[in-house]
Amino acid sequence: MKKIVLPEYNTNVLRAVLSLRVEEAPIPKPKENQVLIKVHAAPCNPSDIAFLTGGYNVVKNVPAVPGFEGSGIVTEAGEGAEEYFGKKVSFFTQQNEDGSWAEYVCTHKSDLVVLDDKMDMDQAACFAINPFTARGLLDIALLQNTPAIIQNAAGSQVTHFIRLMASELDVKVIDIVRKEETAKKLKKQGAQHILLEDDPDFDMKLKKLSLKLDARLAFDAVAGSFAGRLINAIPEGSELVVYGGLSNKPVSDVNPLGLIFHDKVISGFNLGSWRQLLDDEYFEEISKELQEHFISGAYQTTIQGKTSFDEVSKGLSAYLKNMSEGKMLISPE
Template sequence: MTIKRTKAVVLPLYNDNLIRALLGLKIEEREIPELKPDEVLIKLGASPCNPSDIAFLRGGYNIVKPVPVVPGFEAMGEVVETGTEAQHLLNKKVSCFSQEDSDGTWAEYFRAKAKDCIVLKDGINNDQAACLSINPLTAVGMFELVEKAGNVPFVLNAAGGQVPVFMRVLAAEKGIEVINIVRKEEQVEQLRNAGQKMVLNSTAEDFSDQLAQACNTLNPLFAFDAVASEISGQMLNSLPEEGTLVIYGGLSGQSVSGIDTMGVIFKRKKVIGFNLNEWIAEMDENTFKEQTNHVQDLFIEEKFKTQIQGSYKLEDVVTGIRAYIKSMSAGKILLKGDL
């Protein structure tokens, strides 16, 4: 290996207090371990900060790696070195999503498994390619439930976020109506201006009634929940018989609550989770390729577009993340390399 060290964002300690966790971040020179046969070394193009990264910095994510560690689960870049079994990827531009138990993507150079690399098609730009996996594939994966149920209407909370943006595109292609829930009046306006007919503000006094009324009108069979709190109960309780609450995020940091017991017993309502890692693990290699090709095409056709509010150098990681947590609906922030 010729590249043995890299500049990286390093998290020395997890801290439940996000501001303290951010203030603890350091920019350091990190040693790059020798590549295994199935690994590649990638020169960073761009890597986003997602809610999973925020949860990771706080030590509150599903994945806790030994510290000090480089954060970052998703990125695009160019393969500059490979292990013996991954030579086919040399010099290729790739996007990758990796939650291996080692340093992540917020570095000038980072390692990834060849199996986690998606070779990029022409026509997809670096910034969009950096956000190719986590949110787009989650939307596609969750939308399969909607399709299997016969293209039924559904409810989305945190509807100003990126996963809901992609879910709405997929719904529009099939002519499916959506009930959107946001927490700020400006987001209500934005979604209405973008053509959404049903947009509710969860802070309204009569929100529960509005939601029940909207569900009576549309009969949605699914509610996709990125927040998890008493709103989860409100969503499930408003669904008709056989309705399913799909929990895929815990943005509130609270427990799911307020579920009507009788609805679960007598109306066969269900609560399930969605986990992107599991959805990917259930696919064979060919199906994964088909899914990622499909997602790349959606980006190239500009049907999918991740909103990006700003790009930052690795050194400016704290400024970037502060901007992101101030207004997540304004879009992702990217940490940029020199590609």
């Protein structure tokens, strides 16, 4: 089989992307409770980009095969995973093993989402992480009964799903973007409250709008000093949930007085820990509900293109230039 290999980590993301190479390798054998998946496609997510630079939570021994999710068919099942043989799946893989940017990959049965036959396999390639992440974040909004939320990097796929889910629940959304063109796109899609990061009055506008809409929950995918700007601007008693680190910088510039005297809280969210809190039955229920939305077309991941293994560096460079255009799928087919 063929696989994409990262020879070594490189803090310069473009150099890391350009260093990717295609190698031949034997098809792996699934161990106990694992399955072998013939991969249909796998996306490149911001977590993959962080991984290529050595800046992610998962650091594998290099050379390594990147890719934390994908879609495909189970072609072999290890002992204890026989029930998955022949199933269409979306999958997740974060162990120190080869990732999804390969023709075949092994993963643990607990990291599979079994798919309805009607699921489109390109959409399924981006199904195991982002829609569930949006759902997990929305669960926090529901628990807190907040009438409105704030989210930055709002041209992303996660924030797209959050907007869709929030509108079903009548929760208002304040979207923050860094590019005028992204703001225009969101406006066309019906987003009502859009703020531009580099607006000179950004902090004042966010303060006013979040007070007006009573937005007491902010989802931060950027971190760095932006996290500080968010928590400083949002109302008393608000929570900032950091779920991404797109700036590659530590959370900073937080006014401690807000935390001490104004009941503001900073917390973190990750999909894996949220998933572990759910019992399997509830997770299945969420998965079924999300799949129905995908099958009906109500929910879709925007896909900007597909790249072959041989053109992977070119494809990923295009994604890096404009992430808000949608996912770039890596396809062995």
